[in-house]
Amino acid sequence: MSVQLNKSQFRRIAKIAHDLWGLSLSDRKIELVANRLSRYLMRSRFNTVEEVLDNIERNPSREDLLAFFDVLSTNTTKFFRDTAHFAYVEREFFTALARGTLTVPDRRVRIWSAACSTGCEPCSLAMLALETIPDLERWDFRILATDLSIRALEQARSGIFPAQQVEELSKQRQKRFFERIDPQRYRIRQEVMDLISYRRLNLMEPWPFRGPFQVIFCCNVMIYFDEQTREKLVNRFYDILPSGGILAIGSAETLSGLETPFVSVQANMYRK
Numbered sequence: 001m002s003v004q005l006n007k008s009q010f011r012r013i014a015k016i017a018h019d020l021w022g023l024s025l026s027d028r029k030i031e032l033v034a035n036r037l038s039r040y041l042m043r044s045r046f047n048t049v050e051e052v053l054d055n056i057e058r059n060p061s062r063e064d065l066l067a068f069f070d071v072l073s074t075n076t077t078k079f080f081r082d083t084a085h086f087a088y089v090e091r092e093f094f095t096a097l098a099r100g101t102l103t104v105p106d107r108r109v110r111i112w113s114a115a116c117s118t119g120c121e122p123c124s125l126a127m128l129a130l131e132t133i134p135d136l137e138r139w140d141f142r143i144l145a146t147d148l149s150i151r152a153l154e155q156a157r158s159g160i161f162p163a164q165q166v167e168e169l170s171k172q173r174q175k176r177f178f179e180r181i182d183p184q185r186y187r188i189r190q191e192v193m194d195l196i197s198y199r200r201l202n203l204m205e206p207w208p209f210r211g212p213f214q215v216i217f218c219c220n221v222m223i224y225f226d227e228q229t230r231e232k233l234v235n236r237f238y239d240i241l242p243s244g245g246i247l248a249i250g251s252a253e254t255l256s257g258l259e260t261p262f263v264s265v266q267a268n269m270y271r272k
Ligand SMILES: C[S@@+](CC[C@H](N)C(=O)[O-])C[C@H]1O[C@@H](n2cnc3c(N)ncnc32)[C@H](O)[C@@H]1O
Pocket: 020, 021, 022, 023, 073, 074, 075, 076, 077, 078, 081, 114, 115, 116, 117, 118, 120, 121, 146, 147, 148, 149, 152, 201, 202, 203, 204, 218, 219, 220, 221, 250
C-alpha cells in the first residue's frame, strides 16, 4: 500500500516534528515521508495516516511517539565520518593528554557523542583514544553516546556492525578492534564498548547532566533543525564545555550566522 500525503497532513506532520524534536521538514520531504509512512502502516496497528496523526496529536504512548520519530529521522552514519574532525581530536586532545602538554583535573575525560545513531561515532572516538593514549586504563575516561531513536540505540548497544561499514576501516583497525560473526556482520571488541555509555536523550529537552565535557560531537543532526533551534542548542553545548572545550559539527553544517561565542578552529570545529 502506498500512501499519498495531502498538504494538510504534511503540515500536521511537520508541526509535530518541529514541536517535539526540533526537526524542520521542508516541502521537498513530502515524498520521502509518504514512503516511510507506507512502510510504517504495514507494521503498525494503524490503518490510515489520519489514525496515526490523530493518535500522535491526542494521547500518544511513549512507544508510539518514538516509533513515529523513527519514521521521520535519518540514521545514516559511518566510522570516522569526517576524517578531519578525528585528526583534530587526535592531535589537539588525545595526543596532548598522552604527552602531558594538556592536563585535566583527576585525569577525568568526558566526551559526548550527542546524536550517535547506531554507534559508529562514539566507537571511532573510543578506538582513537585506545590507539593514542597508551595507558588509557589509568584514566577516568568515558564517552557518553546519546540519541533519540530507540532503533538506532538498540543497534549501537549490540556492538554489532554491518560488514560493509567495518570493511571501510584499515585492515589494522579491523583486526585490532573487531571480530567477524558471519559474512554480513562484525562485533566490536569489549575494550571499545567498555568506554561508552549509551543513553536515550532528546536534544530538545532538559539534559539530566551538567557536564563538563571536554569534547562534544554533534554531527549531521543540526542540518535538520531550523536556525533558532540550532542557536539555542549550540549555546547549551557552550555552557557545558570548559574553557578550550571542543565542539565538532557535521561537514554540511556551520555556526556562522548564529549568535554564539564559539571560536572556529578549522572547518566545522569550534572551541570555547
Ligand atoms: C544522520 S544521524 C548522524 C549520526 C552521527 N552523528 C554521524 O554524524 O554519523 C542523525 C541522528 O540524529 C538523531 N536525532 C535527530 N533529532 C534528534 C533529537 N531531537 N534528539 C536526539 N537525537 C536526534 C537521529 O535519531 C539520528 O540518529
